[in-house]
Amino acid sequence: MDSMITAAARALAAGDPLGALKRIALRDDAPALALRGIAMAQLGDLVRAKALLKNAARAFGPKEAMARARCIVAEAEIALVSRDLGWPAKALASARATLEAHGDRMNAAHARNLEVRRLLLIGHLDEAERMLVELDPALLPPVSMAAYELVVAGIAVRRLQTKGARAALARAEEAARAANIPALMAEVESAALVLNTPAARLIRRGEEQPLLLEEVETLLASGELVVDACRNVVRDAGAVVSLATRPVLFALARALGEAWPADVPRNILLARAFRAKHADESHRARLRVEMGRLRAELRTLAEVKATKGGFALVPRRGHKVVVLAPPVEEQHAAVLAFLADGESWSSSALAIALGASPRTVQRALEQLAAAGKVQSLGLGRARRWMTPPVLGFPTILLLPGPLPNE
Incomplete structure (x- = not known):
C-alpha cells in the first residue's frame, strides 16, 4: 500500500473524509476506489458510495479476497444506514467468514456488529443477543466500540432494562470521545435522549x-x-x-x-x-x-x-x-415510530421491520402523506419516506421486540 493510500486511510479513520479525498480523488485503482467510497459515505452521498465500493470489489483481483470482503462489509454498513433491509444478509456473513479465515479479526468483529445492528432494527432481540455474545469487543477500535455499545444500549432499551442502557451509553460516550469524531459523539448524544424523553x-x-x-x-x-x-x-x-x-x-x-x-x-x-x-x-x-x-x-x-x-x-x-x-395517539403509529429516527426508509424496508405486507405499509404511508405527516423523496424503487423527528413521540415502546414477561 503506497503512502497516499495510507494517508487517506488514516484520514478516514479520524473522521476526515475531505482530507482523504484530497489524496485519492483522481485515482481509480481498487484501493483508492474503496477509500473514496467510504469517504463519500461519511459525507452522506450513499448512492455514490455504494457504486464506488461495488467497483472496488470488482477491481480487486481473485487473490485479494480479504480486500473484497472489506468492501462488502462497507457496503453492508451503507445499506444499514440507508435502511436497505433487503440487502443480502448472507453476503455479510460470508464476508465476515472470509475476514476471520484471513486473520482480520478487527474487521470481522465489525461485520458481526453490523449483523447485530440489523437484527436489532427489525426486532430480533434474542438472535441479536446470541450473536453479540460471540463478539469480542476488545478487538474493536474506539469508533466500532461506540457502535457496539449503542447496540448493547438499544437491546437494553427494548427490553426496558434502563440501568444497563445507561451504563452502555456511558461507555459509548467514552468510546466516541476517544475516537474524537464529532458526528459519532452527536449520535451517542441523540441515542441518550431516549432515556430522558417521555415514552x-x-x-x-x-x-x-x-x-x-x-x-x-x-x-x-x-x-x-x-x-x-x-x-x-x-x-x-x-x-x-x-x-x-x-x-x-x-x-x-x-x-x-x-x-x-x-x-x-x-x-x-x-x-x-x-x-x-x-x-x-x-x-x-x-x-x-x-x-x-x-x-x-x-x-x-x-x-x-x-x-x-x-x-x-x-x-x-x-x-x-x-x-x-403512547404519549401521542396516532393512526399508523408504528410506521411513524420508525420514521421518527430521521432516516429515510423505503416502504419495503418498513414492511420487513414491521413484519407487515408491503401493500399494507404503502397504504399507511399514502394516508400519512395525505395528512402531511410524512414526505417522500425519489421515484420508483429509489423512493424513500421520511419525517422530521417529532418531539416526545414514542420511538421505543412501539418498535418490535419483547418487553418483560413477554
Whole structure:
C-alpha cells in the first residue's frame, strides 16, 4: 500500500473524509476506489458510495479476497444506514467468514456488529443477543466500540432494562470521545435522549401523567394490572395476555381499565369497541359475546363483572388497574415510530421491520402523506419516506421486540 493510500486511510479513520479525498480523488485503482467510497459515505452521498465500493470489489483481483470482503462489509454498513433491509444478509456473513479465515479479526468483529445492528432494527432481540455474545469487543477500535455499545444500549432499551442502557451509553460516550469524531459523539448524544424523553402516558382514574422509560420499567415491575396500549397487552408482574390480534377485545379492556374502579356503561362500550352511534339489540348481543371472550382471555389476571349499569374490571390479586398509552395517539403509529429516527426508509424496508405486507405499509404511508405527516423523496424503487423527528413521540415502546414477561 503506497503512502497516499495510507494517508487517506488514516484520514478516514479520524473522521476526515475531505482530507482523504484530497489524496485519492483522481485515482481509480481498487484501493483508492474503496477509500473514496467510504469517504463519500461519511459525507452522506450513499448512492455514490455504494457504486464506488461495488467497483472496488470488482477491481480487486481473485487473490485479494480479504480486500473484497472489506468492501462488502462497507457496503453492508451503507445499506444499514440507508435502511436497505433487503440487502443480502448472507453476503455479510460470508464476508465476515472470509475476514476471520484471513486473520482480520478487527474487521470481522465489525461485520458481526453490523449483523447485530440489523437484527436489532427489525426486532430480533434474542438472535441479536446470541450473536453479540460471540463478539469480542476488545478487538474493536474506539469508533466500532461506540457502535457496539449503542447496540448493547438499544437491546437494553427494548427490553426496558434502563440501568444497563445507561451504563452502555456511558461507555459509548467514552468510546466516541476517544475516537474524537464529532458526528459519532452527536449520535451517542441523540441515542441518550431516549432515556430522558417521555415514552408513554399513565392513565389512572381519569388522570394522565407522562412517564419516562425508567418509570415505565418501574410500573411494569410494580405488580399493578397494566392495560398496555403500546403493545396491546394486559399484564401484571407475573403474566402477560396479548390482545394484539383482538382489537375489539383490547378496546373493551382499555375502556374498563380507564374507568377502574368504576364500571363502564354499555352504550360507552358499544361506542368504543364497535363505533356504534345508535345501538340496537344486535349490538348489545355482540357486546355480551365479546365480553364473554374478554372474560375468558383475562381469567388469570382479572374478572370482568357485569353490573347494573355496564361492566367493571376486578383484578384477581387485588392490584390497582392502570392504562399505559403512547404519549401521542396516532393512526399508523408504528410506521411513524420508525420514521421518527430521521432516516429515510423505503416502504419495503418498513414492511420487513414491521413484519407487515408491503401493500399494507404503502397504504399507511399514502394516508400519512395525505395528512402531511410524512414526505417522500425519489421515484420508483429509489423512493424513500421520511419525517422530521417529532418531539416526545414514542420511538421505543412501539418498535418490535419483547418487553418483560413477554
